[in-house]
Amino acid sequence: MRPLTEEESKAVFEKLANYIGKNLVHLIDRPDEPYCFRLHKDRVYYVSESSMRLGVSVARPSLISLGTCFGKFSKSGKFKLHVTSLDYLAQYAKYKVWIKPNGEMSFLYGNHVLKNHLGRITEDTPEHQGVVVYSMNDVPLGFGVTSRSTVDTRKLDPTAIIVFHQADVGEYLRDEDTLF
Amino acid sequence: MDVSDILAAQAEKHKAIAVEKEIPLDVDAGFLAVTDPNPIEKESYDENVEEYLQSTARDGVQVLLSALFSLPTTSSPDGPLAQLPPPTTTLPRAKPLPKPKPPTKWEKFARAKGIQKTRKDKKEWDEEKQEWVNRWGWKGKNKEEETQWLSEVPANADVDYDPTKKARDERKARVAKNERQHLQNLARAQASGAERKQRKADIDRTLATTRVSTASMGKYDKKLDGEKKLREVKRKFEPTEVSADVEKKNNLALLAKIGNVPAKRSKHEGNDAAINVRKAVRFASKGEGGVALARRAEGKAARGKAGRRK
Incomplete structure (x- = not known):
């Protein structure tokens, strides 16, 4: 377990800012308790300072996980967000997409969001923008990237992809052994 | 008796070897070179180029030859010989000026101390011989001690001294x-040359690169005697238990640096405000733009005033 280097922090922040924009400050500067990012076995954990200090005393091979896993670094140094970060993304998300009940299962099996499954979408969402996907009763289901801006979606046919799938809560079951 | 023909012939003969030019030609007999600084006469040049060039060349050669024939001569079995004068034209150096030599250690010291260099003669006066002898070299004065027929032996000297x-x-x-x-x-x-240092660094870097440039990253290469282990870049991390405040500050500074809004999005939306101003204007003006909105507001105010007056 170690703090992130500057490049690593930059990679993580840029990825997070894609979903929550300037709300990223609220993750770093929390009023309740100081939180920090820690890297352990290529995974980035968002952890309160008190648990981090407890975790220091655990030997590196014995430490399985701590705090919330936000994602992992690939061998080439790119950062990939995991669905475990969804709690924080959903809390601070700037752009949201709600999907109809008939599209929920499709999305939870790892498919992209189609236009006919789209319930609502935040107005003025640009294209290639990180969005959090909710069910119609505001339960966060995952996140993805928009393929078109909100204005452009109106002209599309019902089977066109609106949001590219990146992560969904179904991964808690599908990738249980590699996720955390 | 009419001598005009003879005079004319004589004048013609002299005319042939005299060259009349507006600006006299520069003759450098040392280099056997003649320079014609006169401008080209355009008319005769255009008329016949070949002829013009030939006449100019002829004039030049004529002047040069008359300069050569006016030199003092000495007789020789092959005929009269003239010594060429030293050249007057200054030519530029072919090579750059030699660089000053770097000072020796003594020269540096002498300059720091202000010691003037005194030139010693090669010869030295020998009182005994009453003549000038070499300081060093053949029969040099520095070998005087070696050639003495009698010399003092110190009291504590060895047997084979x-x-x-x-x-x-x-x-x-x-x-x-x-x-x-x-x-x-x-x-x-x-x-002392930085160039040499630079070259050494370059060679070291190239060597380090080649050592890891095989398929196995140099793992199975033949090791040479005395080959040092390659020094790798040492990674340095912050301590794990760094104060959360410090870390927060660092992170916020980093956020400020990266501007935390990706460049992609800033194209679509300049600011992060709650109201999208552009959209609001578009809505209020029914898609006609801000200028139309302002004009309409103005018109409405004017109409309102007019109504009141009525």
Whole structure:
């Protein structure tokens, strides 16, 4: 377990800012308790300072996980967000997409969001923008990237992809052994 | 008796060897060169180029030859010989000026101390011989001690003490020392160059690169004797238990630096405000834009005033 280097922090922040924009400050500067990012076995954990200090005393091979896993670094140094970060993304998300009940299962099996499954979408969402996907009763289901801006979606046919799938809560079951 | 023909012929003959030019030609007999600084006469040049060039060349050669024939001559079996004068035209150097030599250690010291260089003659006055002798070299004065037929032996000298050998050894040692210092000066002059250092660094870097440039990253390469282990870049991380405040500050500074809004999005939306101003304007003006909105507001105010007056 170690703090992130500057490049690593930059990679993580840029990825997070894609979903929550300037709300990223609220993750770093929390009023309740100081939180920090820690890297352990290529995974980035968002952890309160008190648990981090407890975790220091655990030997590196014995430490399985701590705090919330936000994602992992690939061998080439790119950062990939995991669905475990969804709690924080959903809390601070700037752009949201709600999907109809008939599209929920499709999305939870790892498919992209189609236009006919789209319930609502935040107005003025640009294209290639990180969005959090909710069910119609505001339960966060995952996140993805928009393929078109909100204005452009109106002209599309019902089977066109609106949001590219990146992560969904179904991964808690599908990738249980590699996720955390 | 009519001599006009003879006079005319004579004048013609003289005319042939005299060259009349507005600006006299520059003759450099030392280089056998003539320079014609006169501008080209356009009319005759356009008329016949070949003829014009030929006449100019002829004039030049004529002037040069008359300059050569006016030189003082000496007779020789092959005929009269003339010595060419030293050249007057200054030519530029072919090579750059030599660089000043780097100062020796003594020269540096002497300059720092303000010691003036005094030139010694090669010859030295010998009182005994009453003549000038060489300081060093053949029959040099520095070998005087070695050639004495009688010399003093110190009281505590060894049995095999040889004053001649001792003096010679001392002299040879001085020569060797001087040679050593000379070599050291040369080495210092070489080493002080930044160029040399740069080249050494380049070679080291190239060597380090080639050592890891095989398929196995140099793992199975044949090791040379005395080959050092490659130094890798040492990674340095912050301590794990760094104060959360410090870390927060660092992170916020980093956020400010990266501007935390990706460049992609800033194209679509300049600011992060709650209201999208552009959209609001578009809505209020029914898609006609801000200028139309302002004009309409103005018109409405004017109409309102007019109504009141009524």
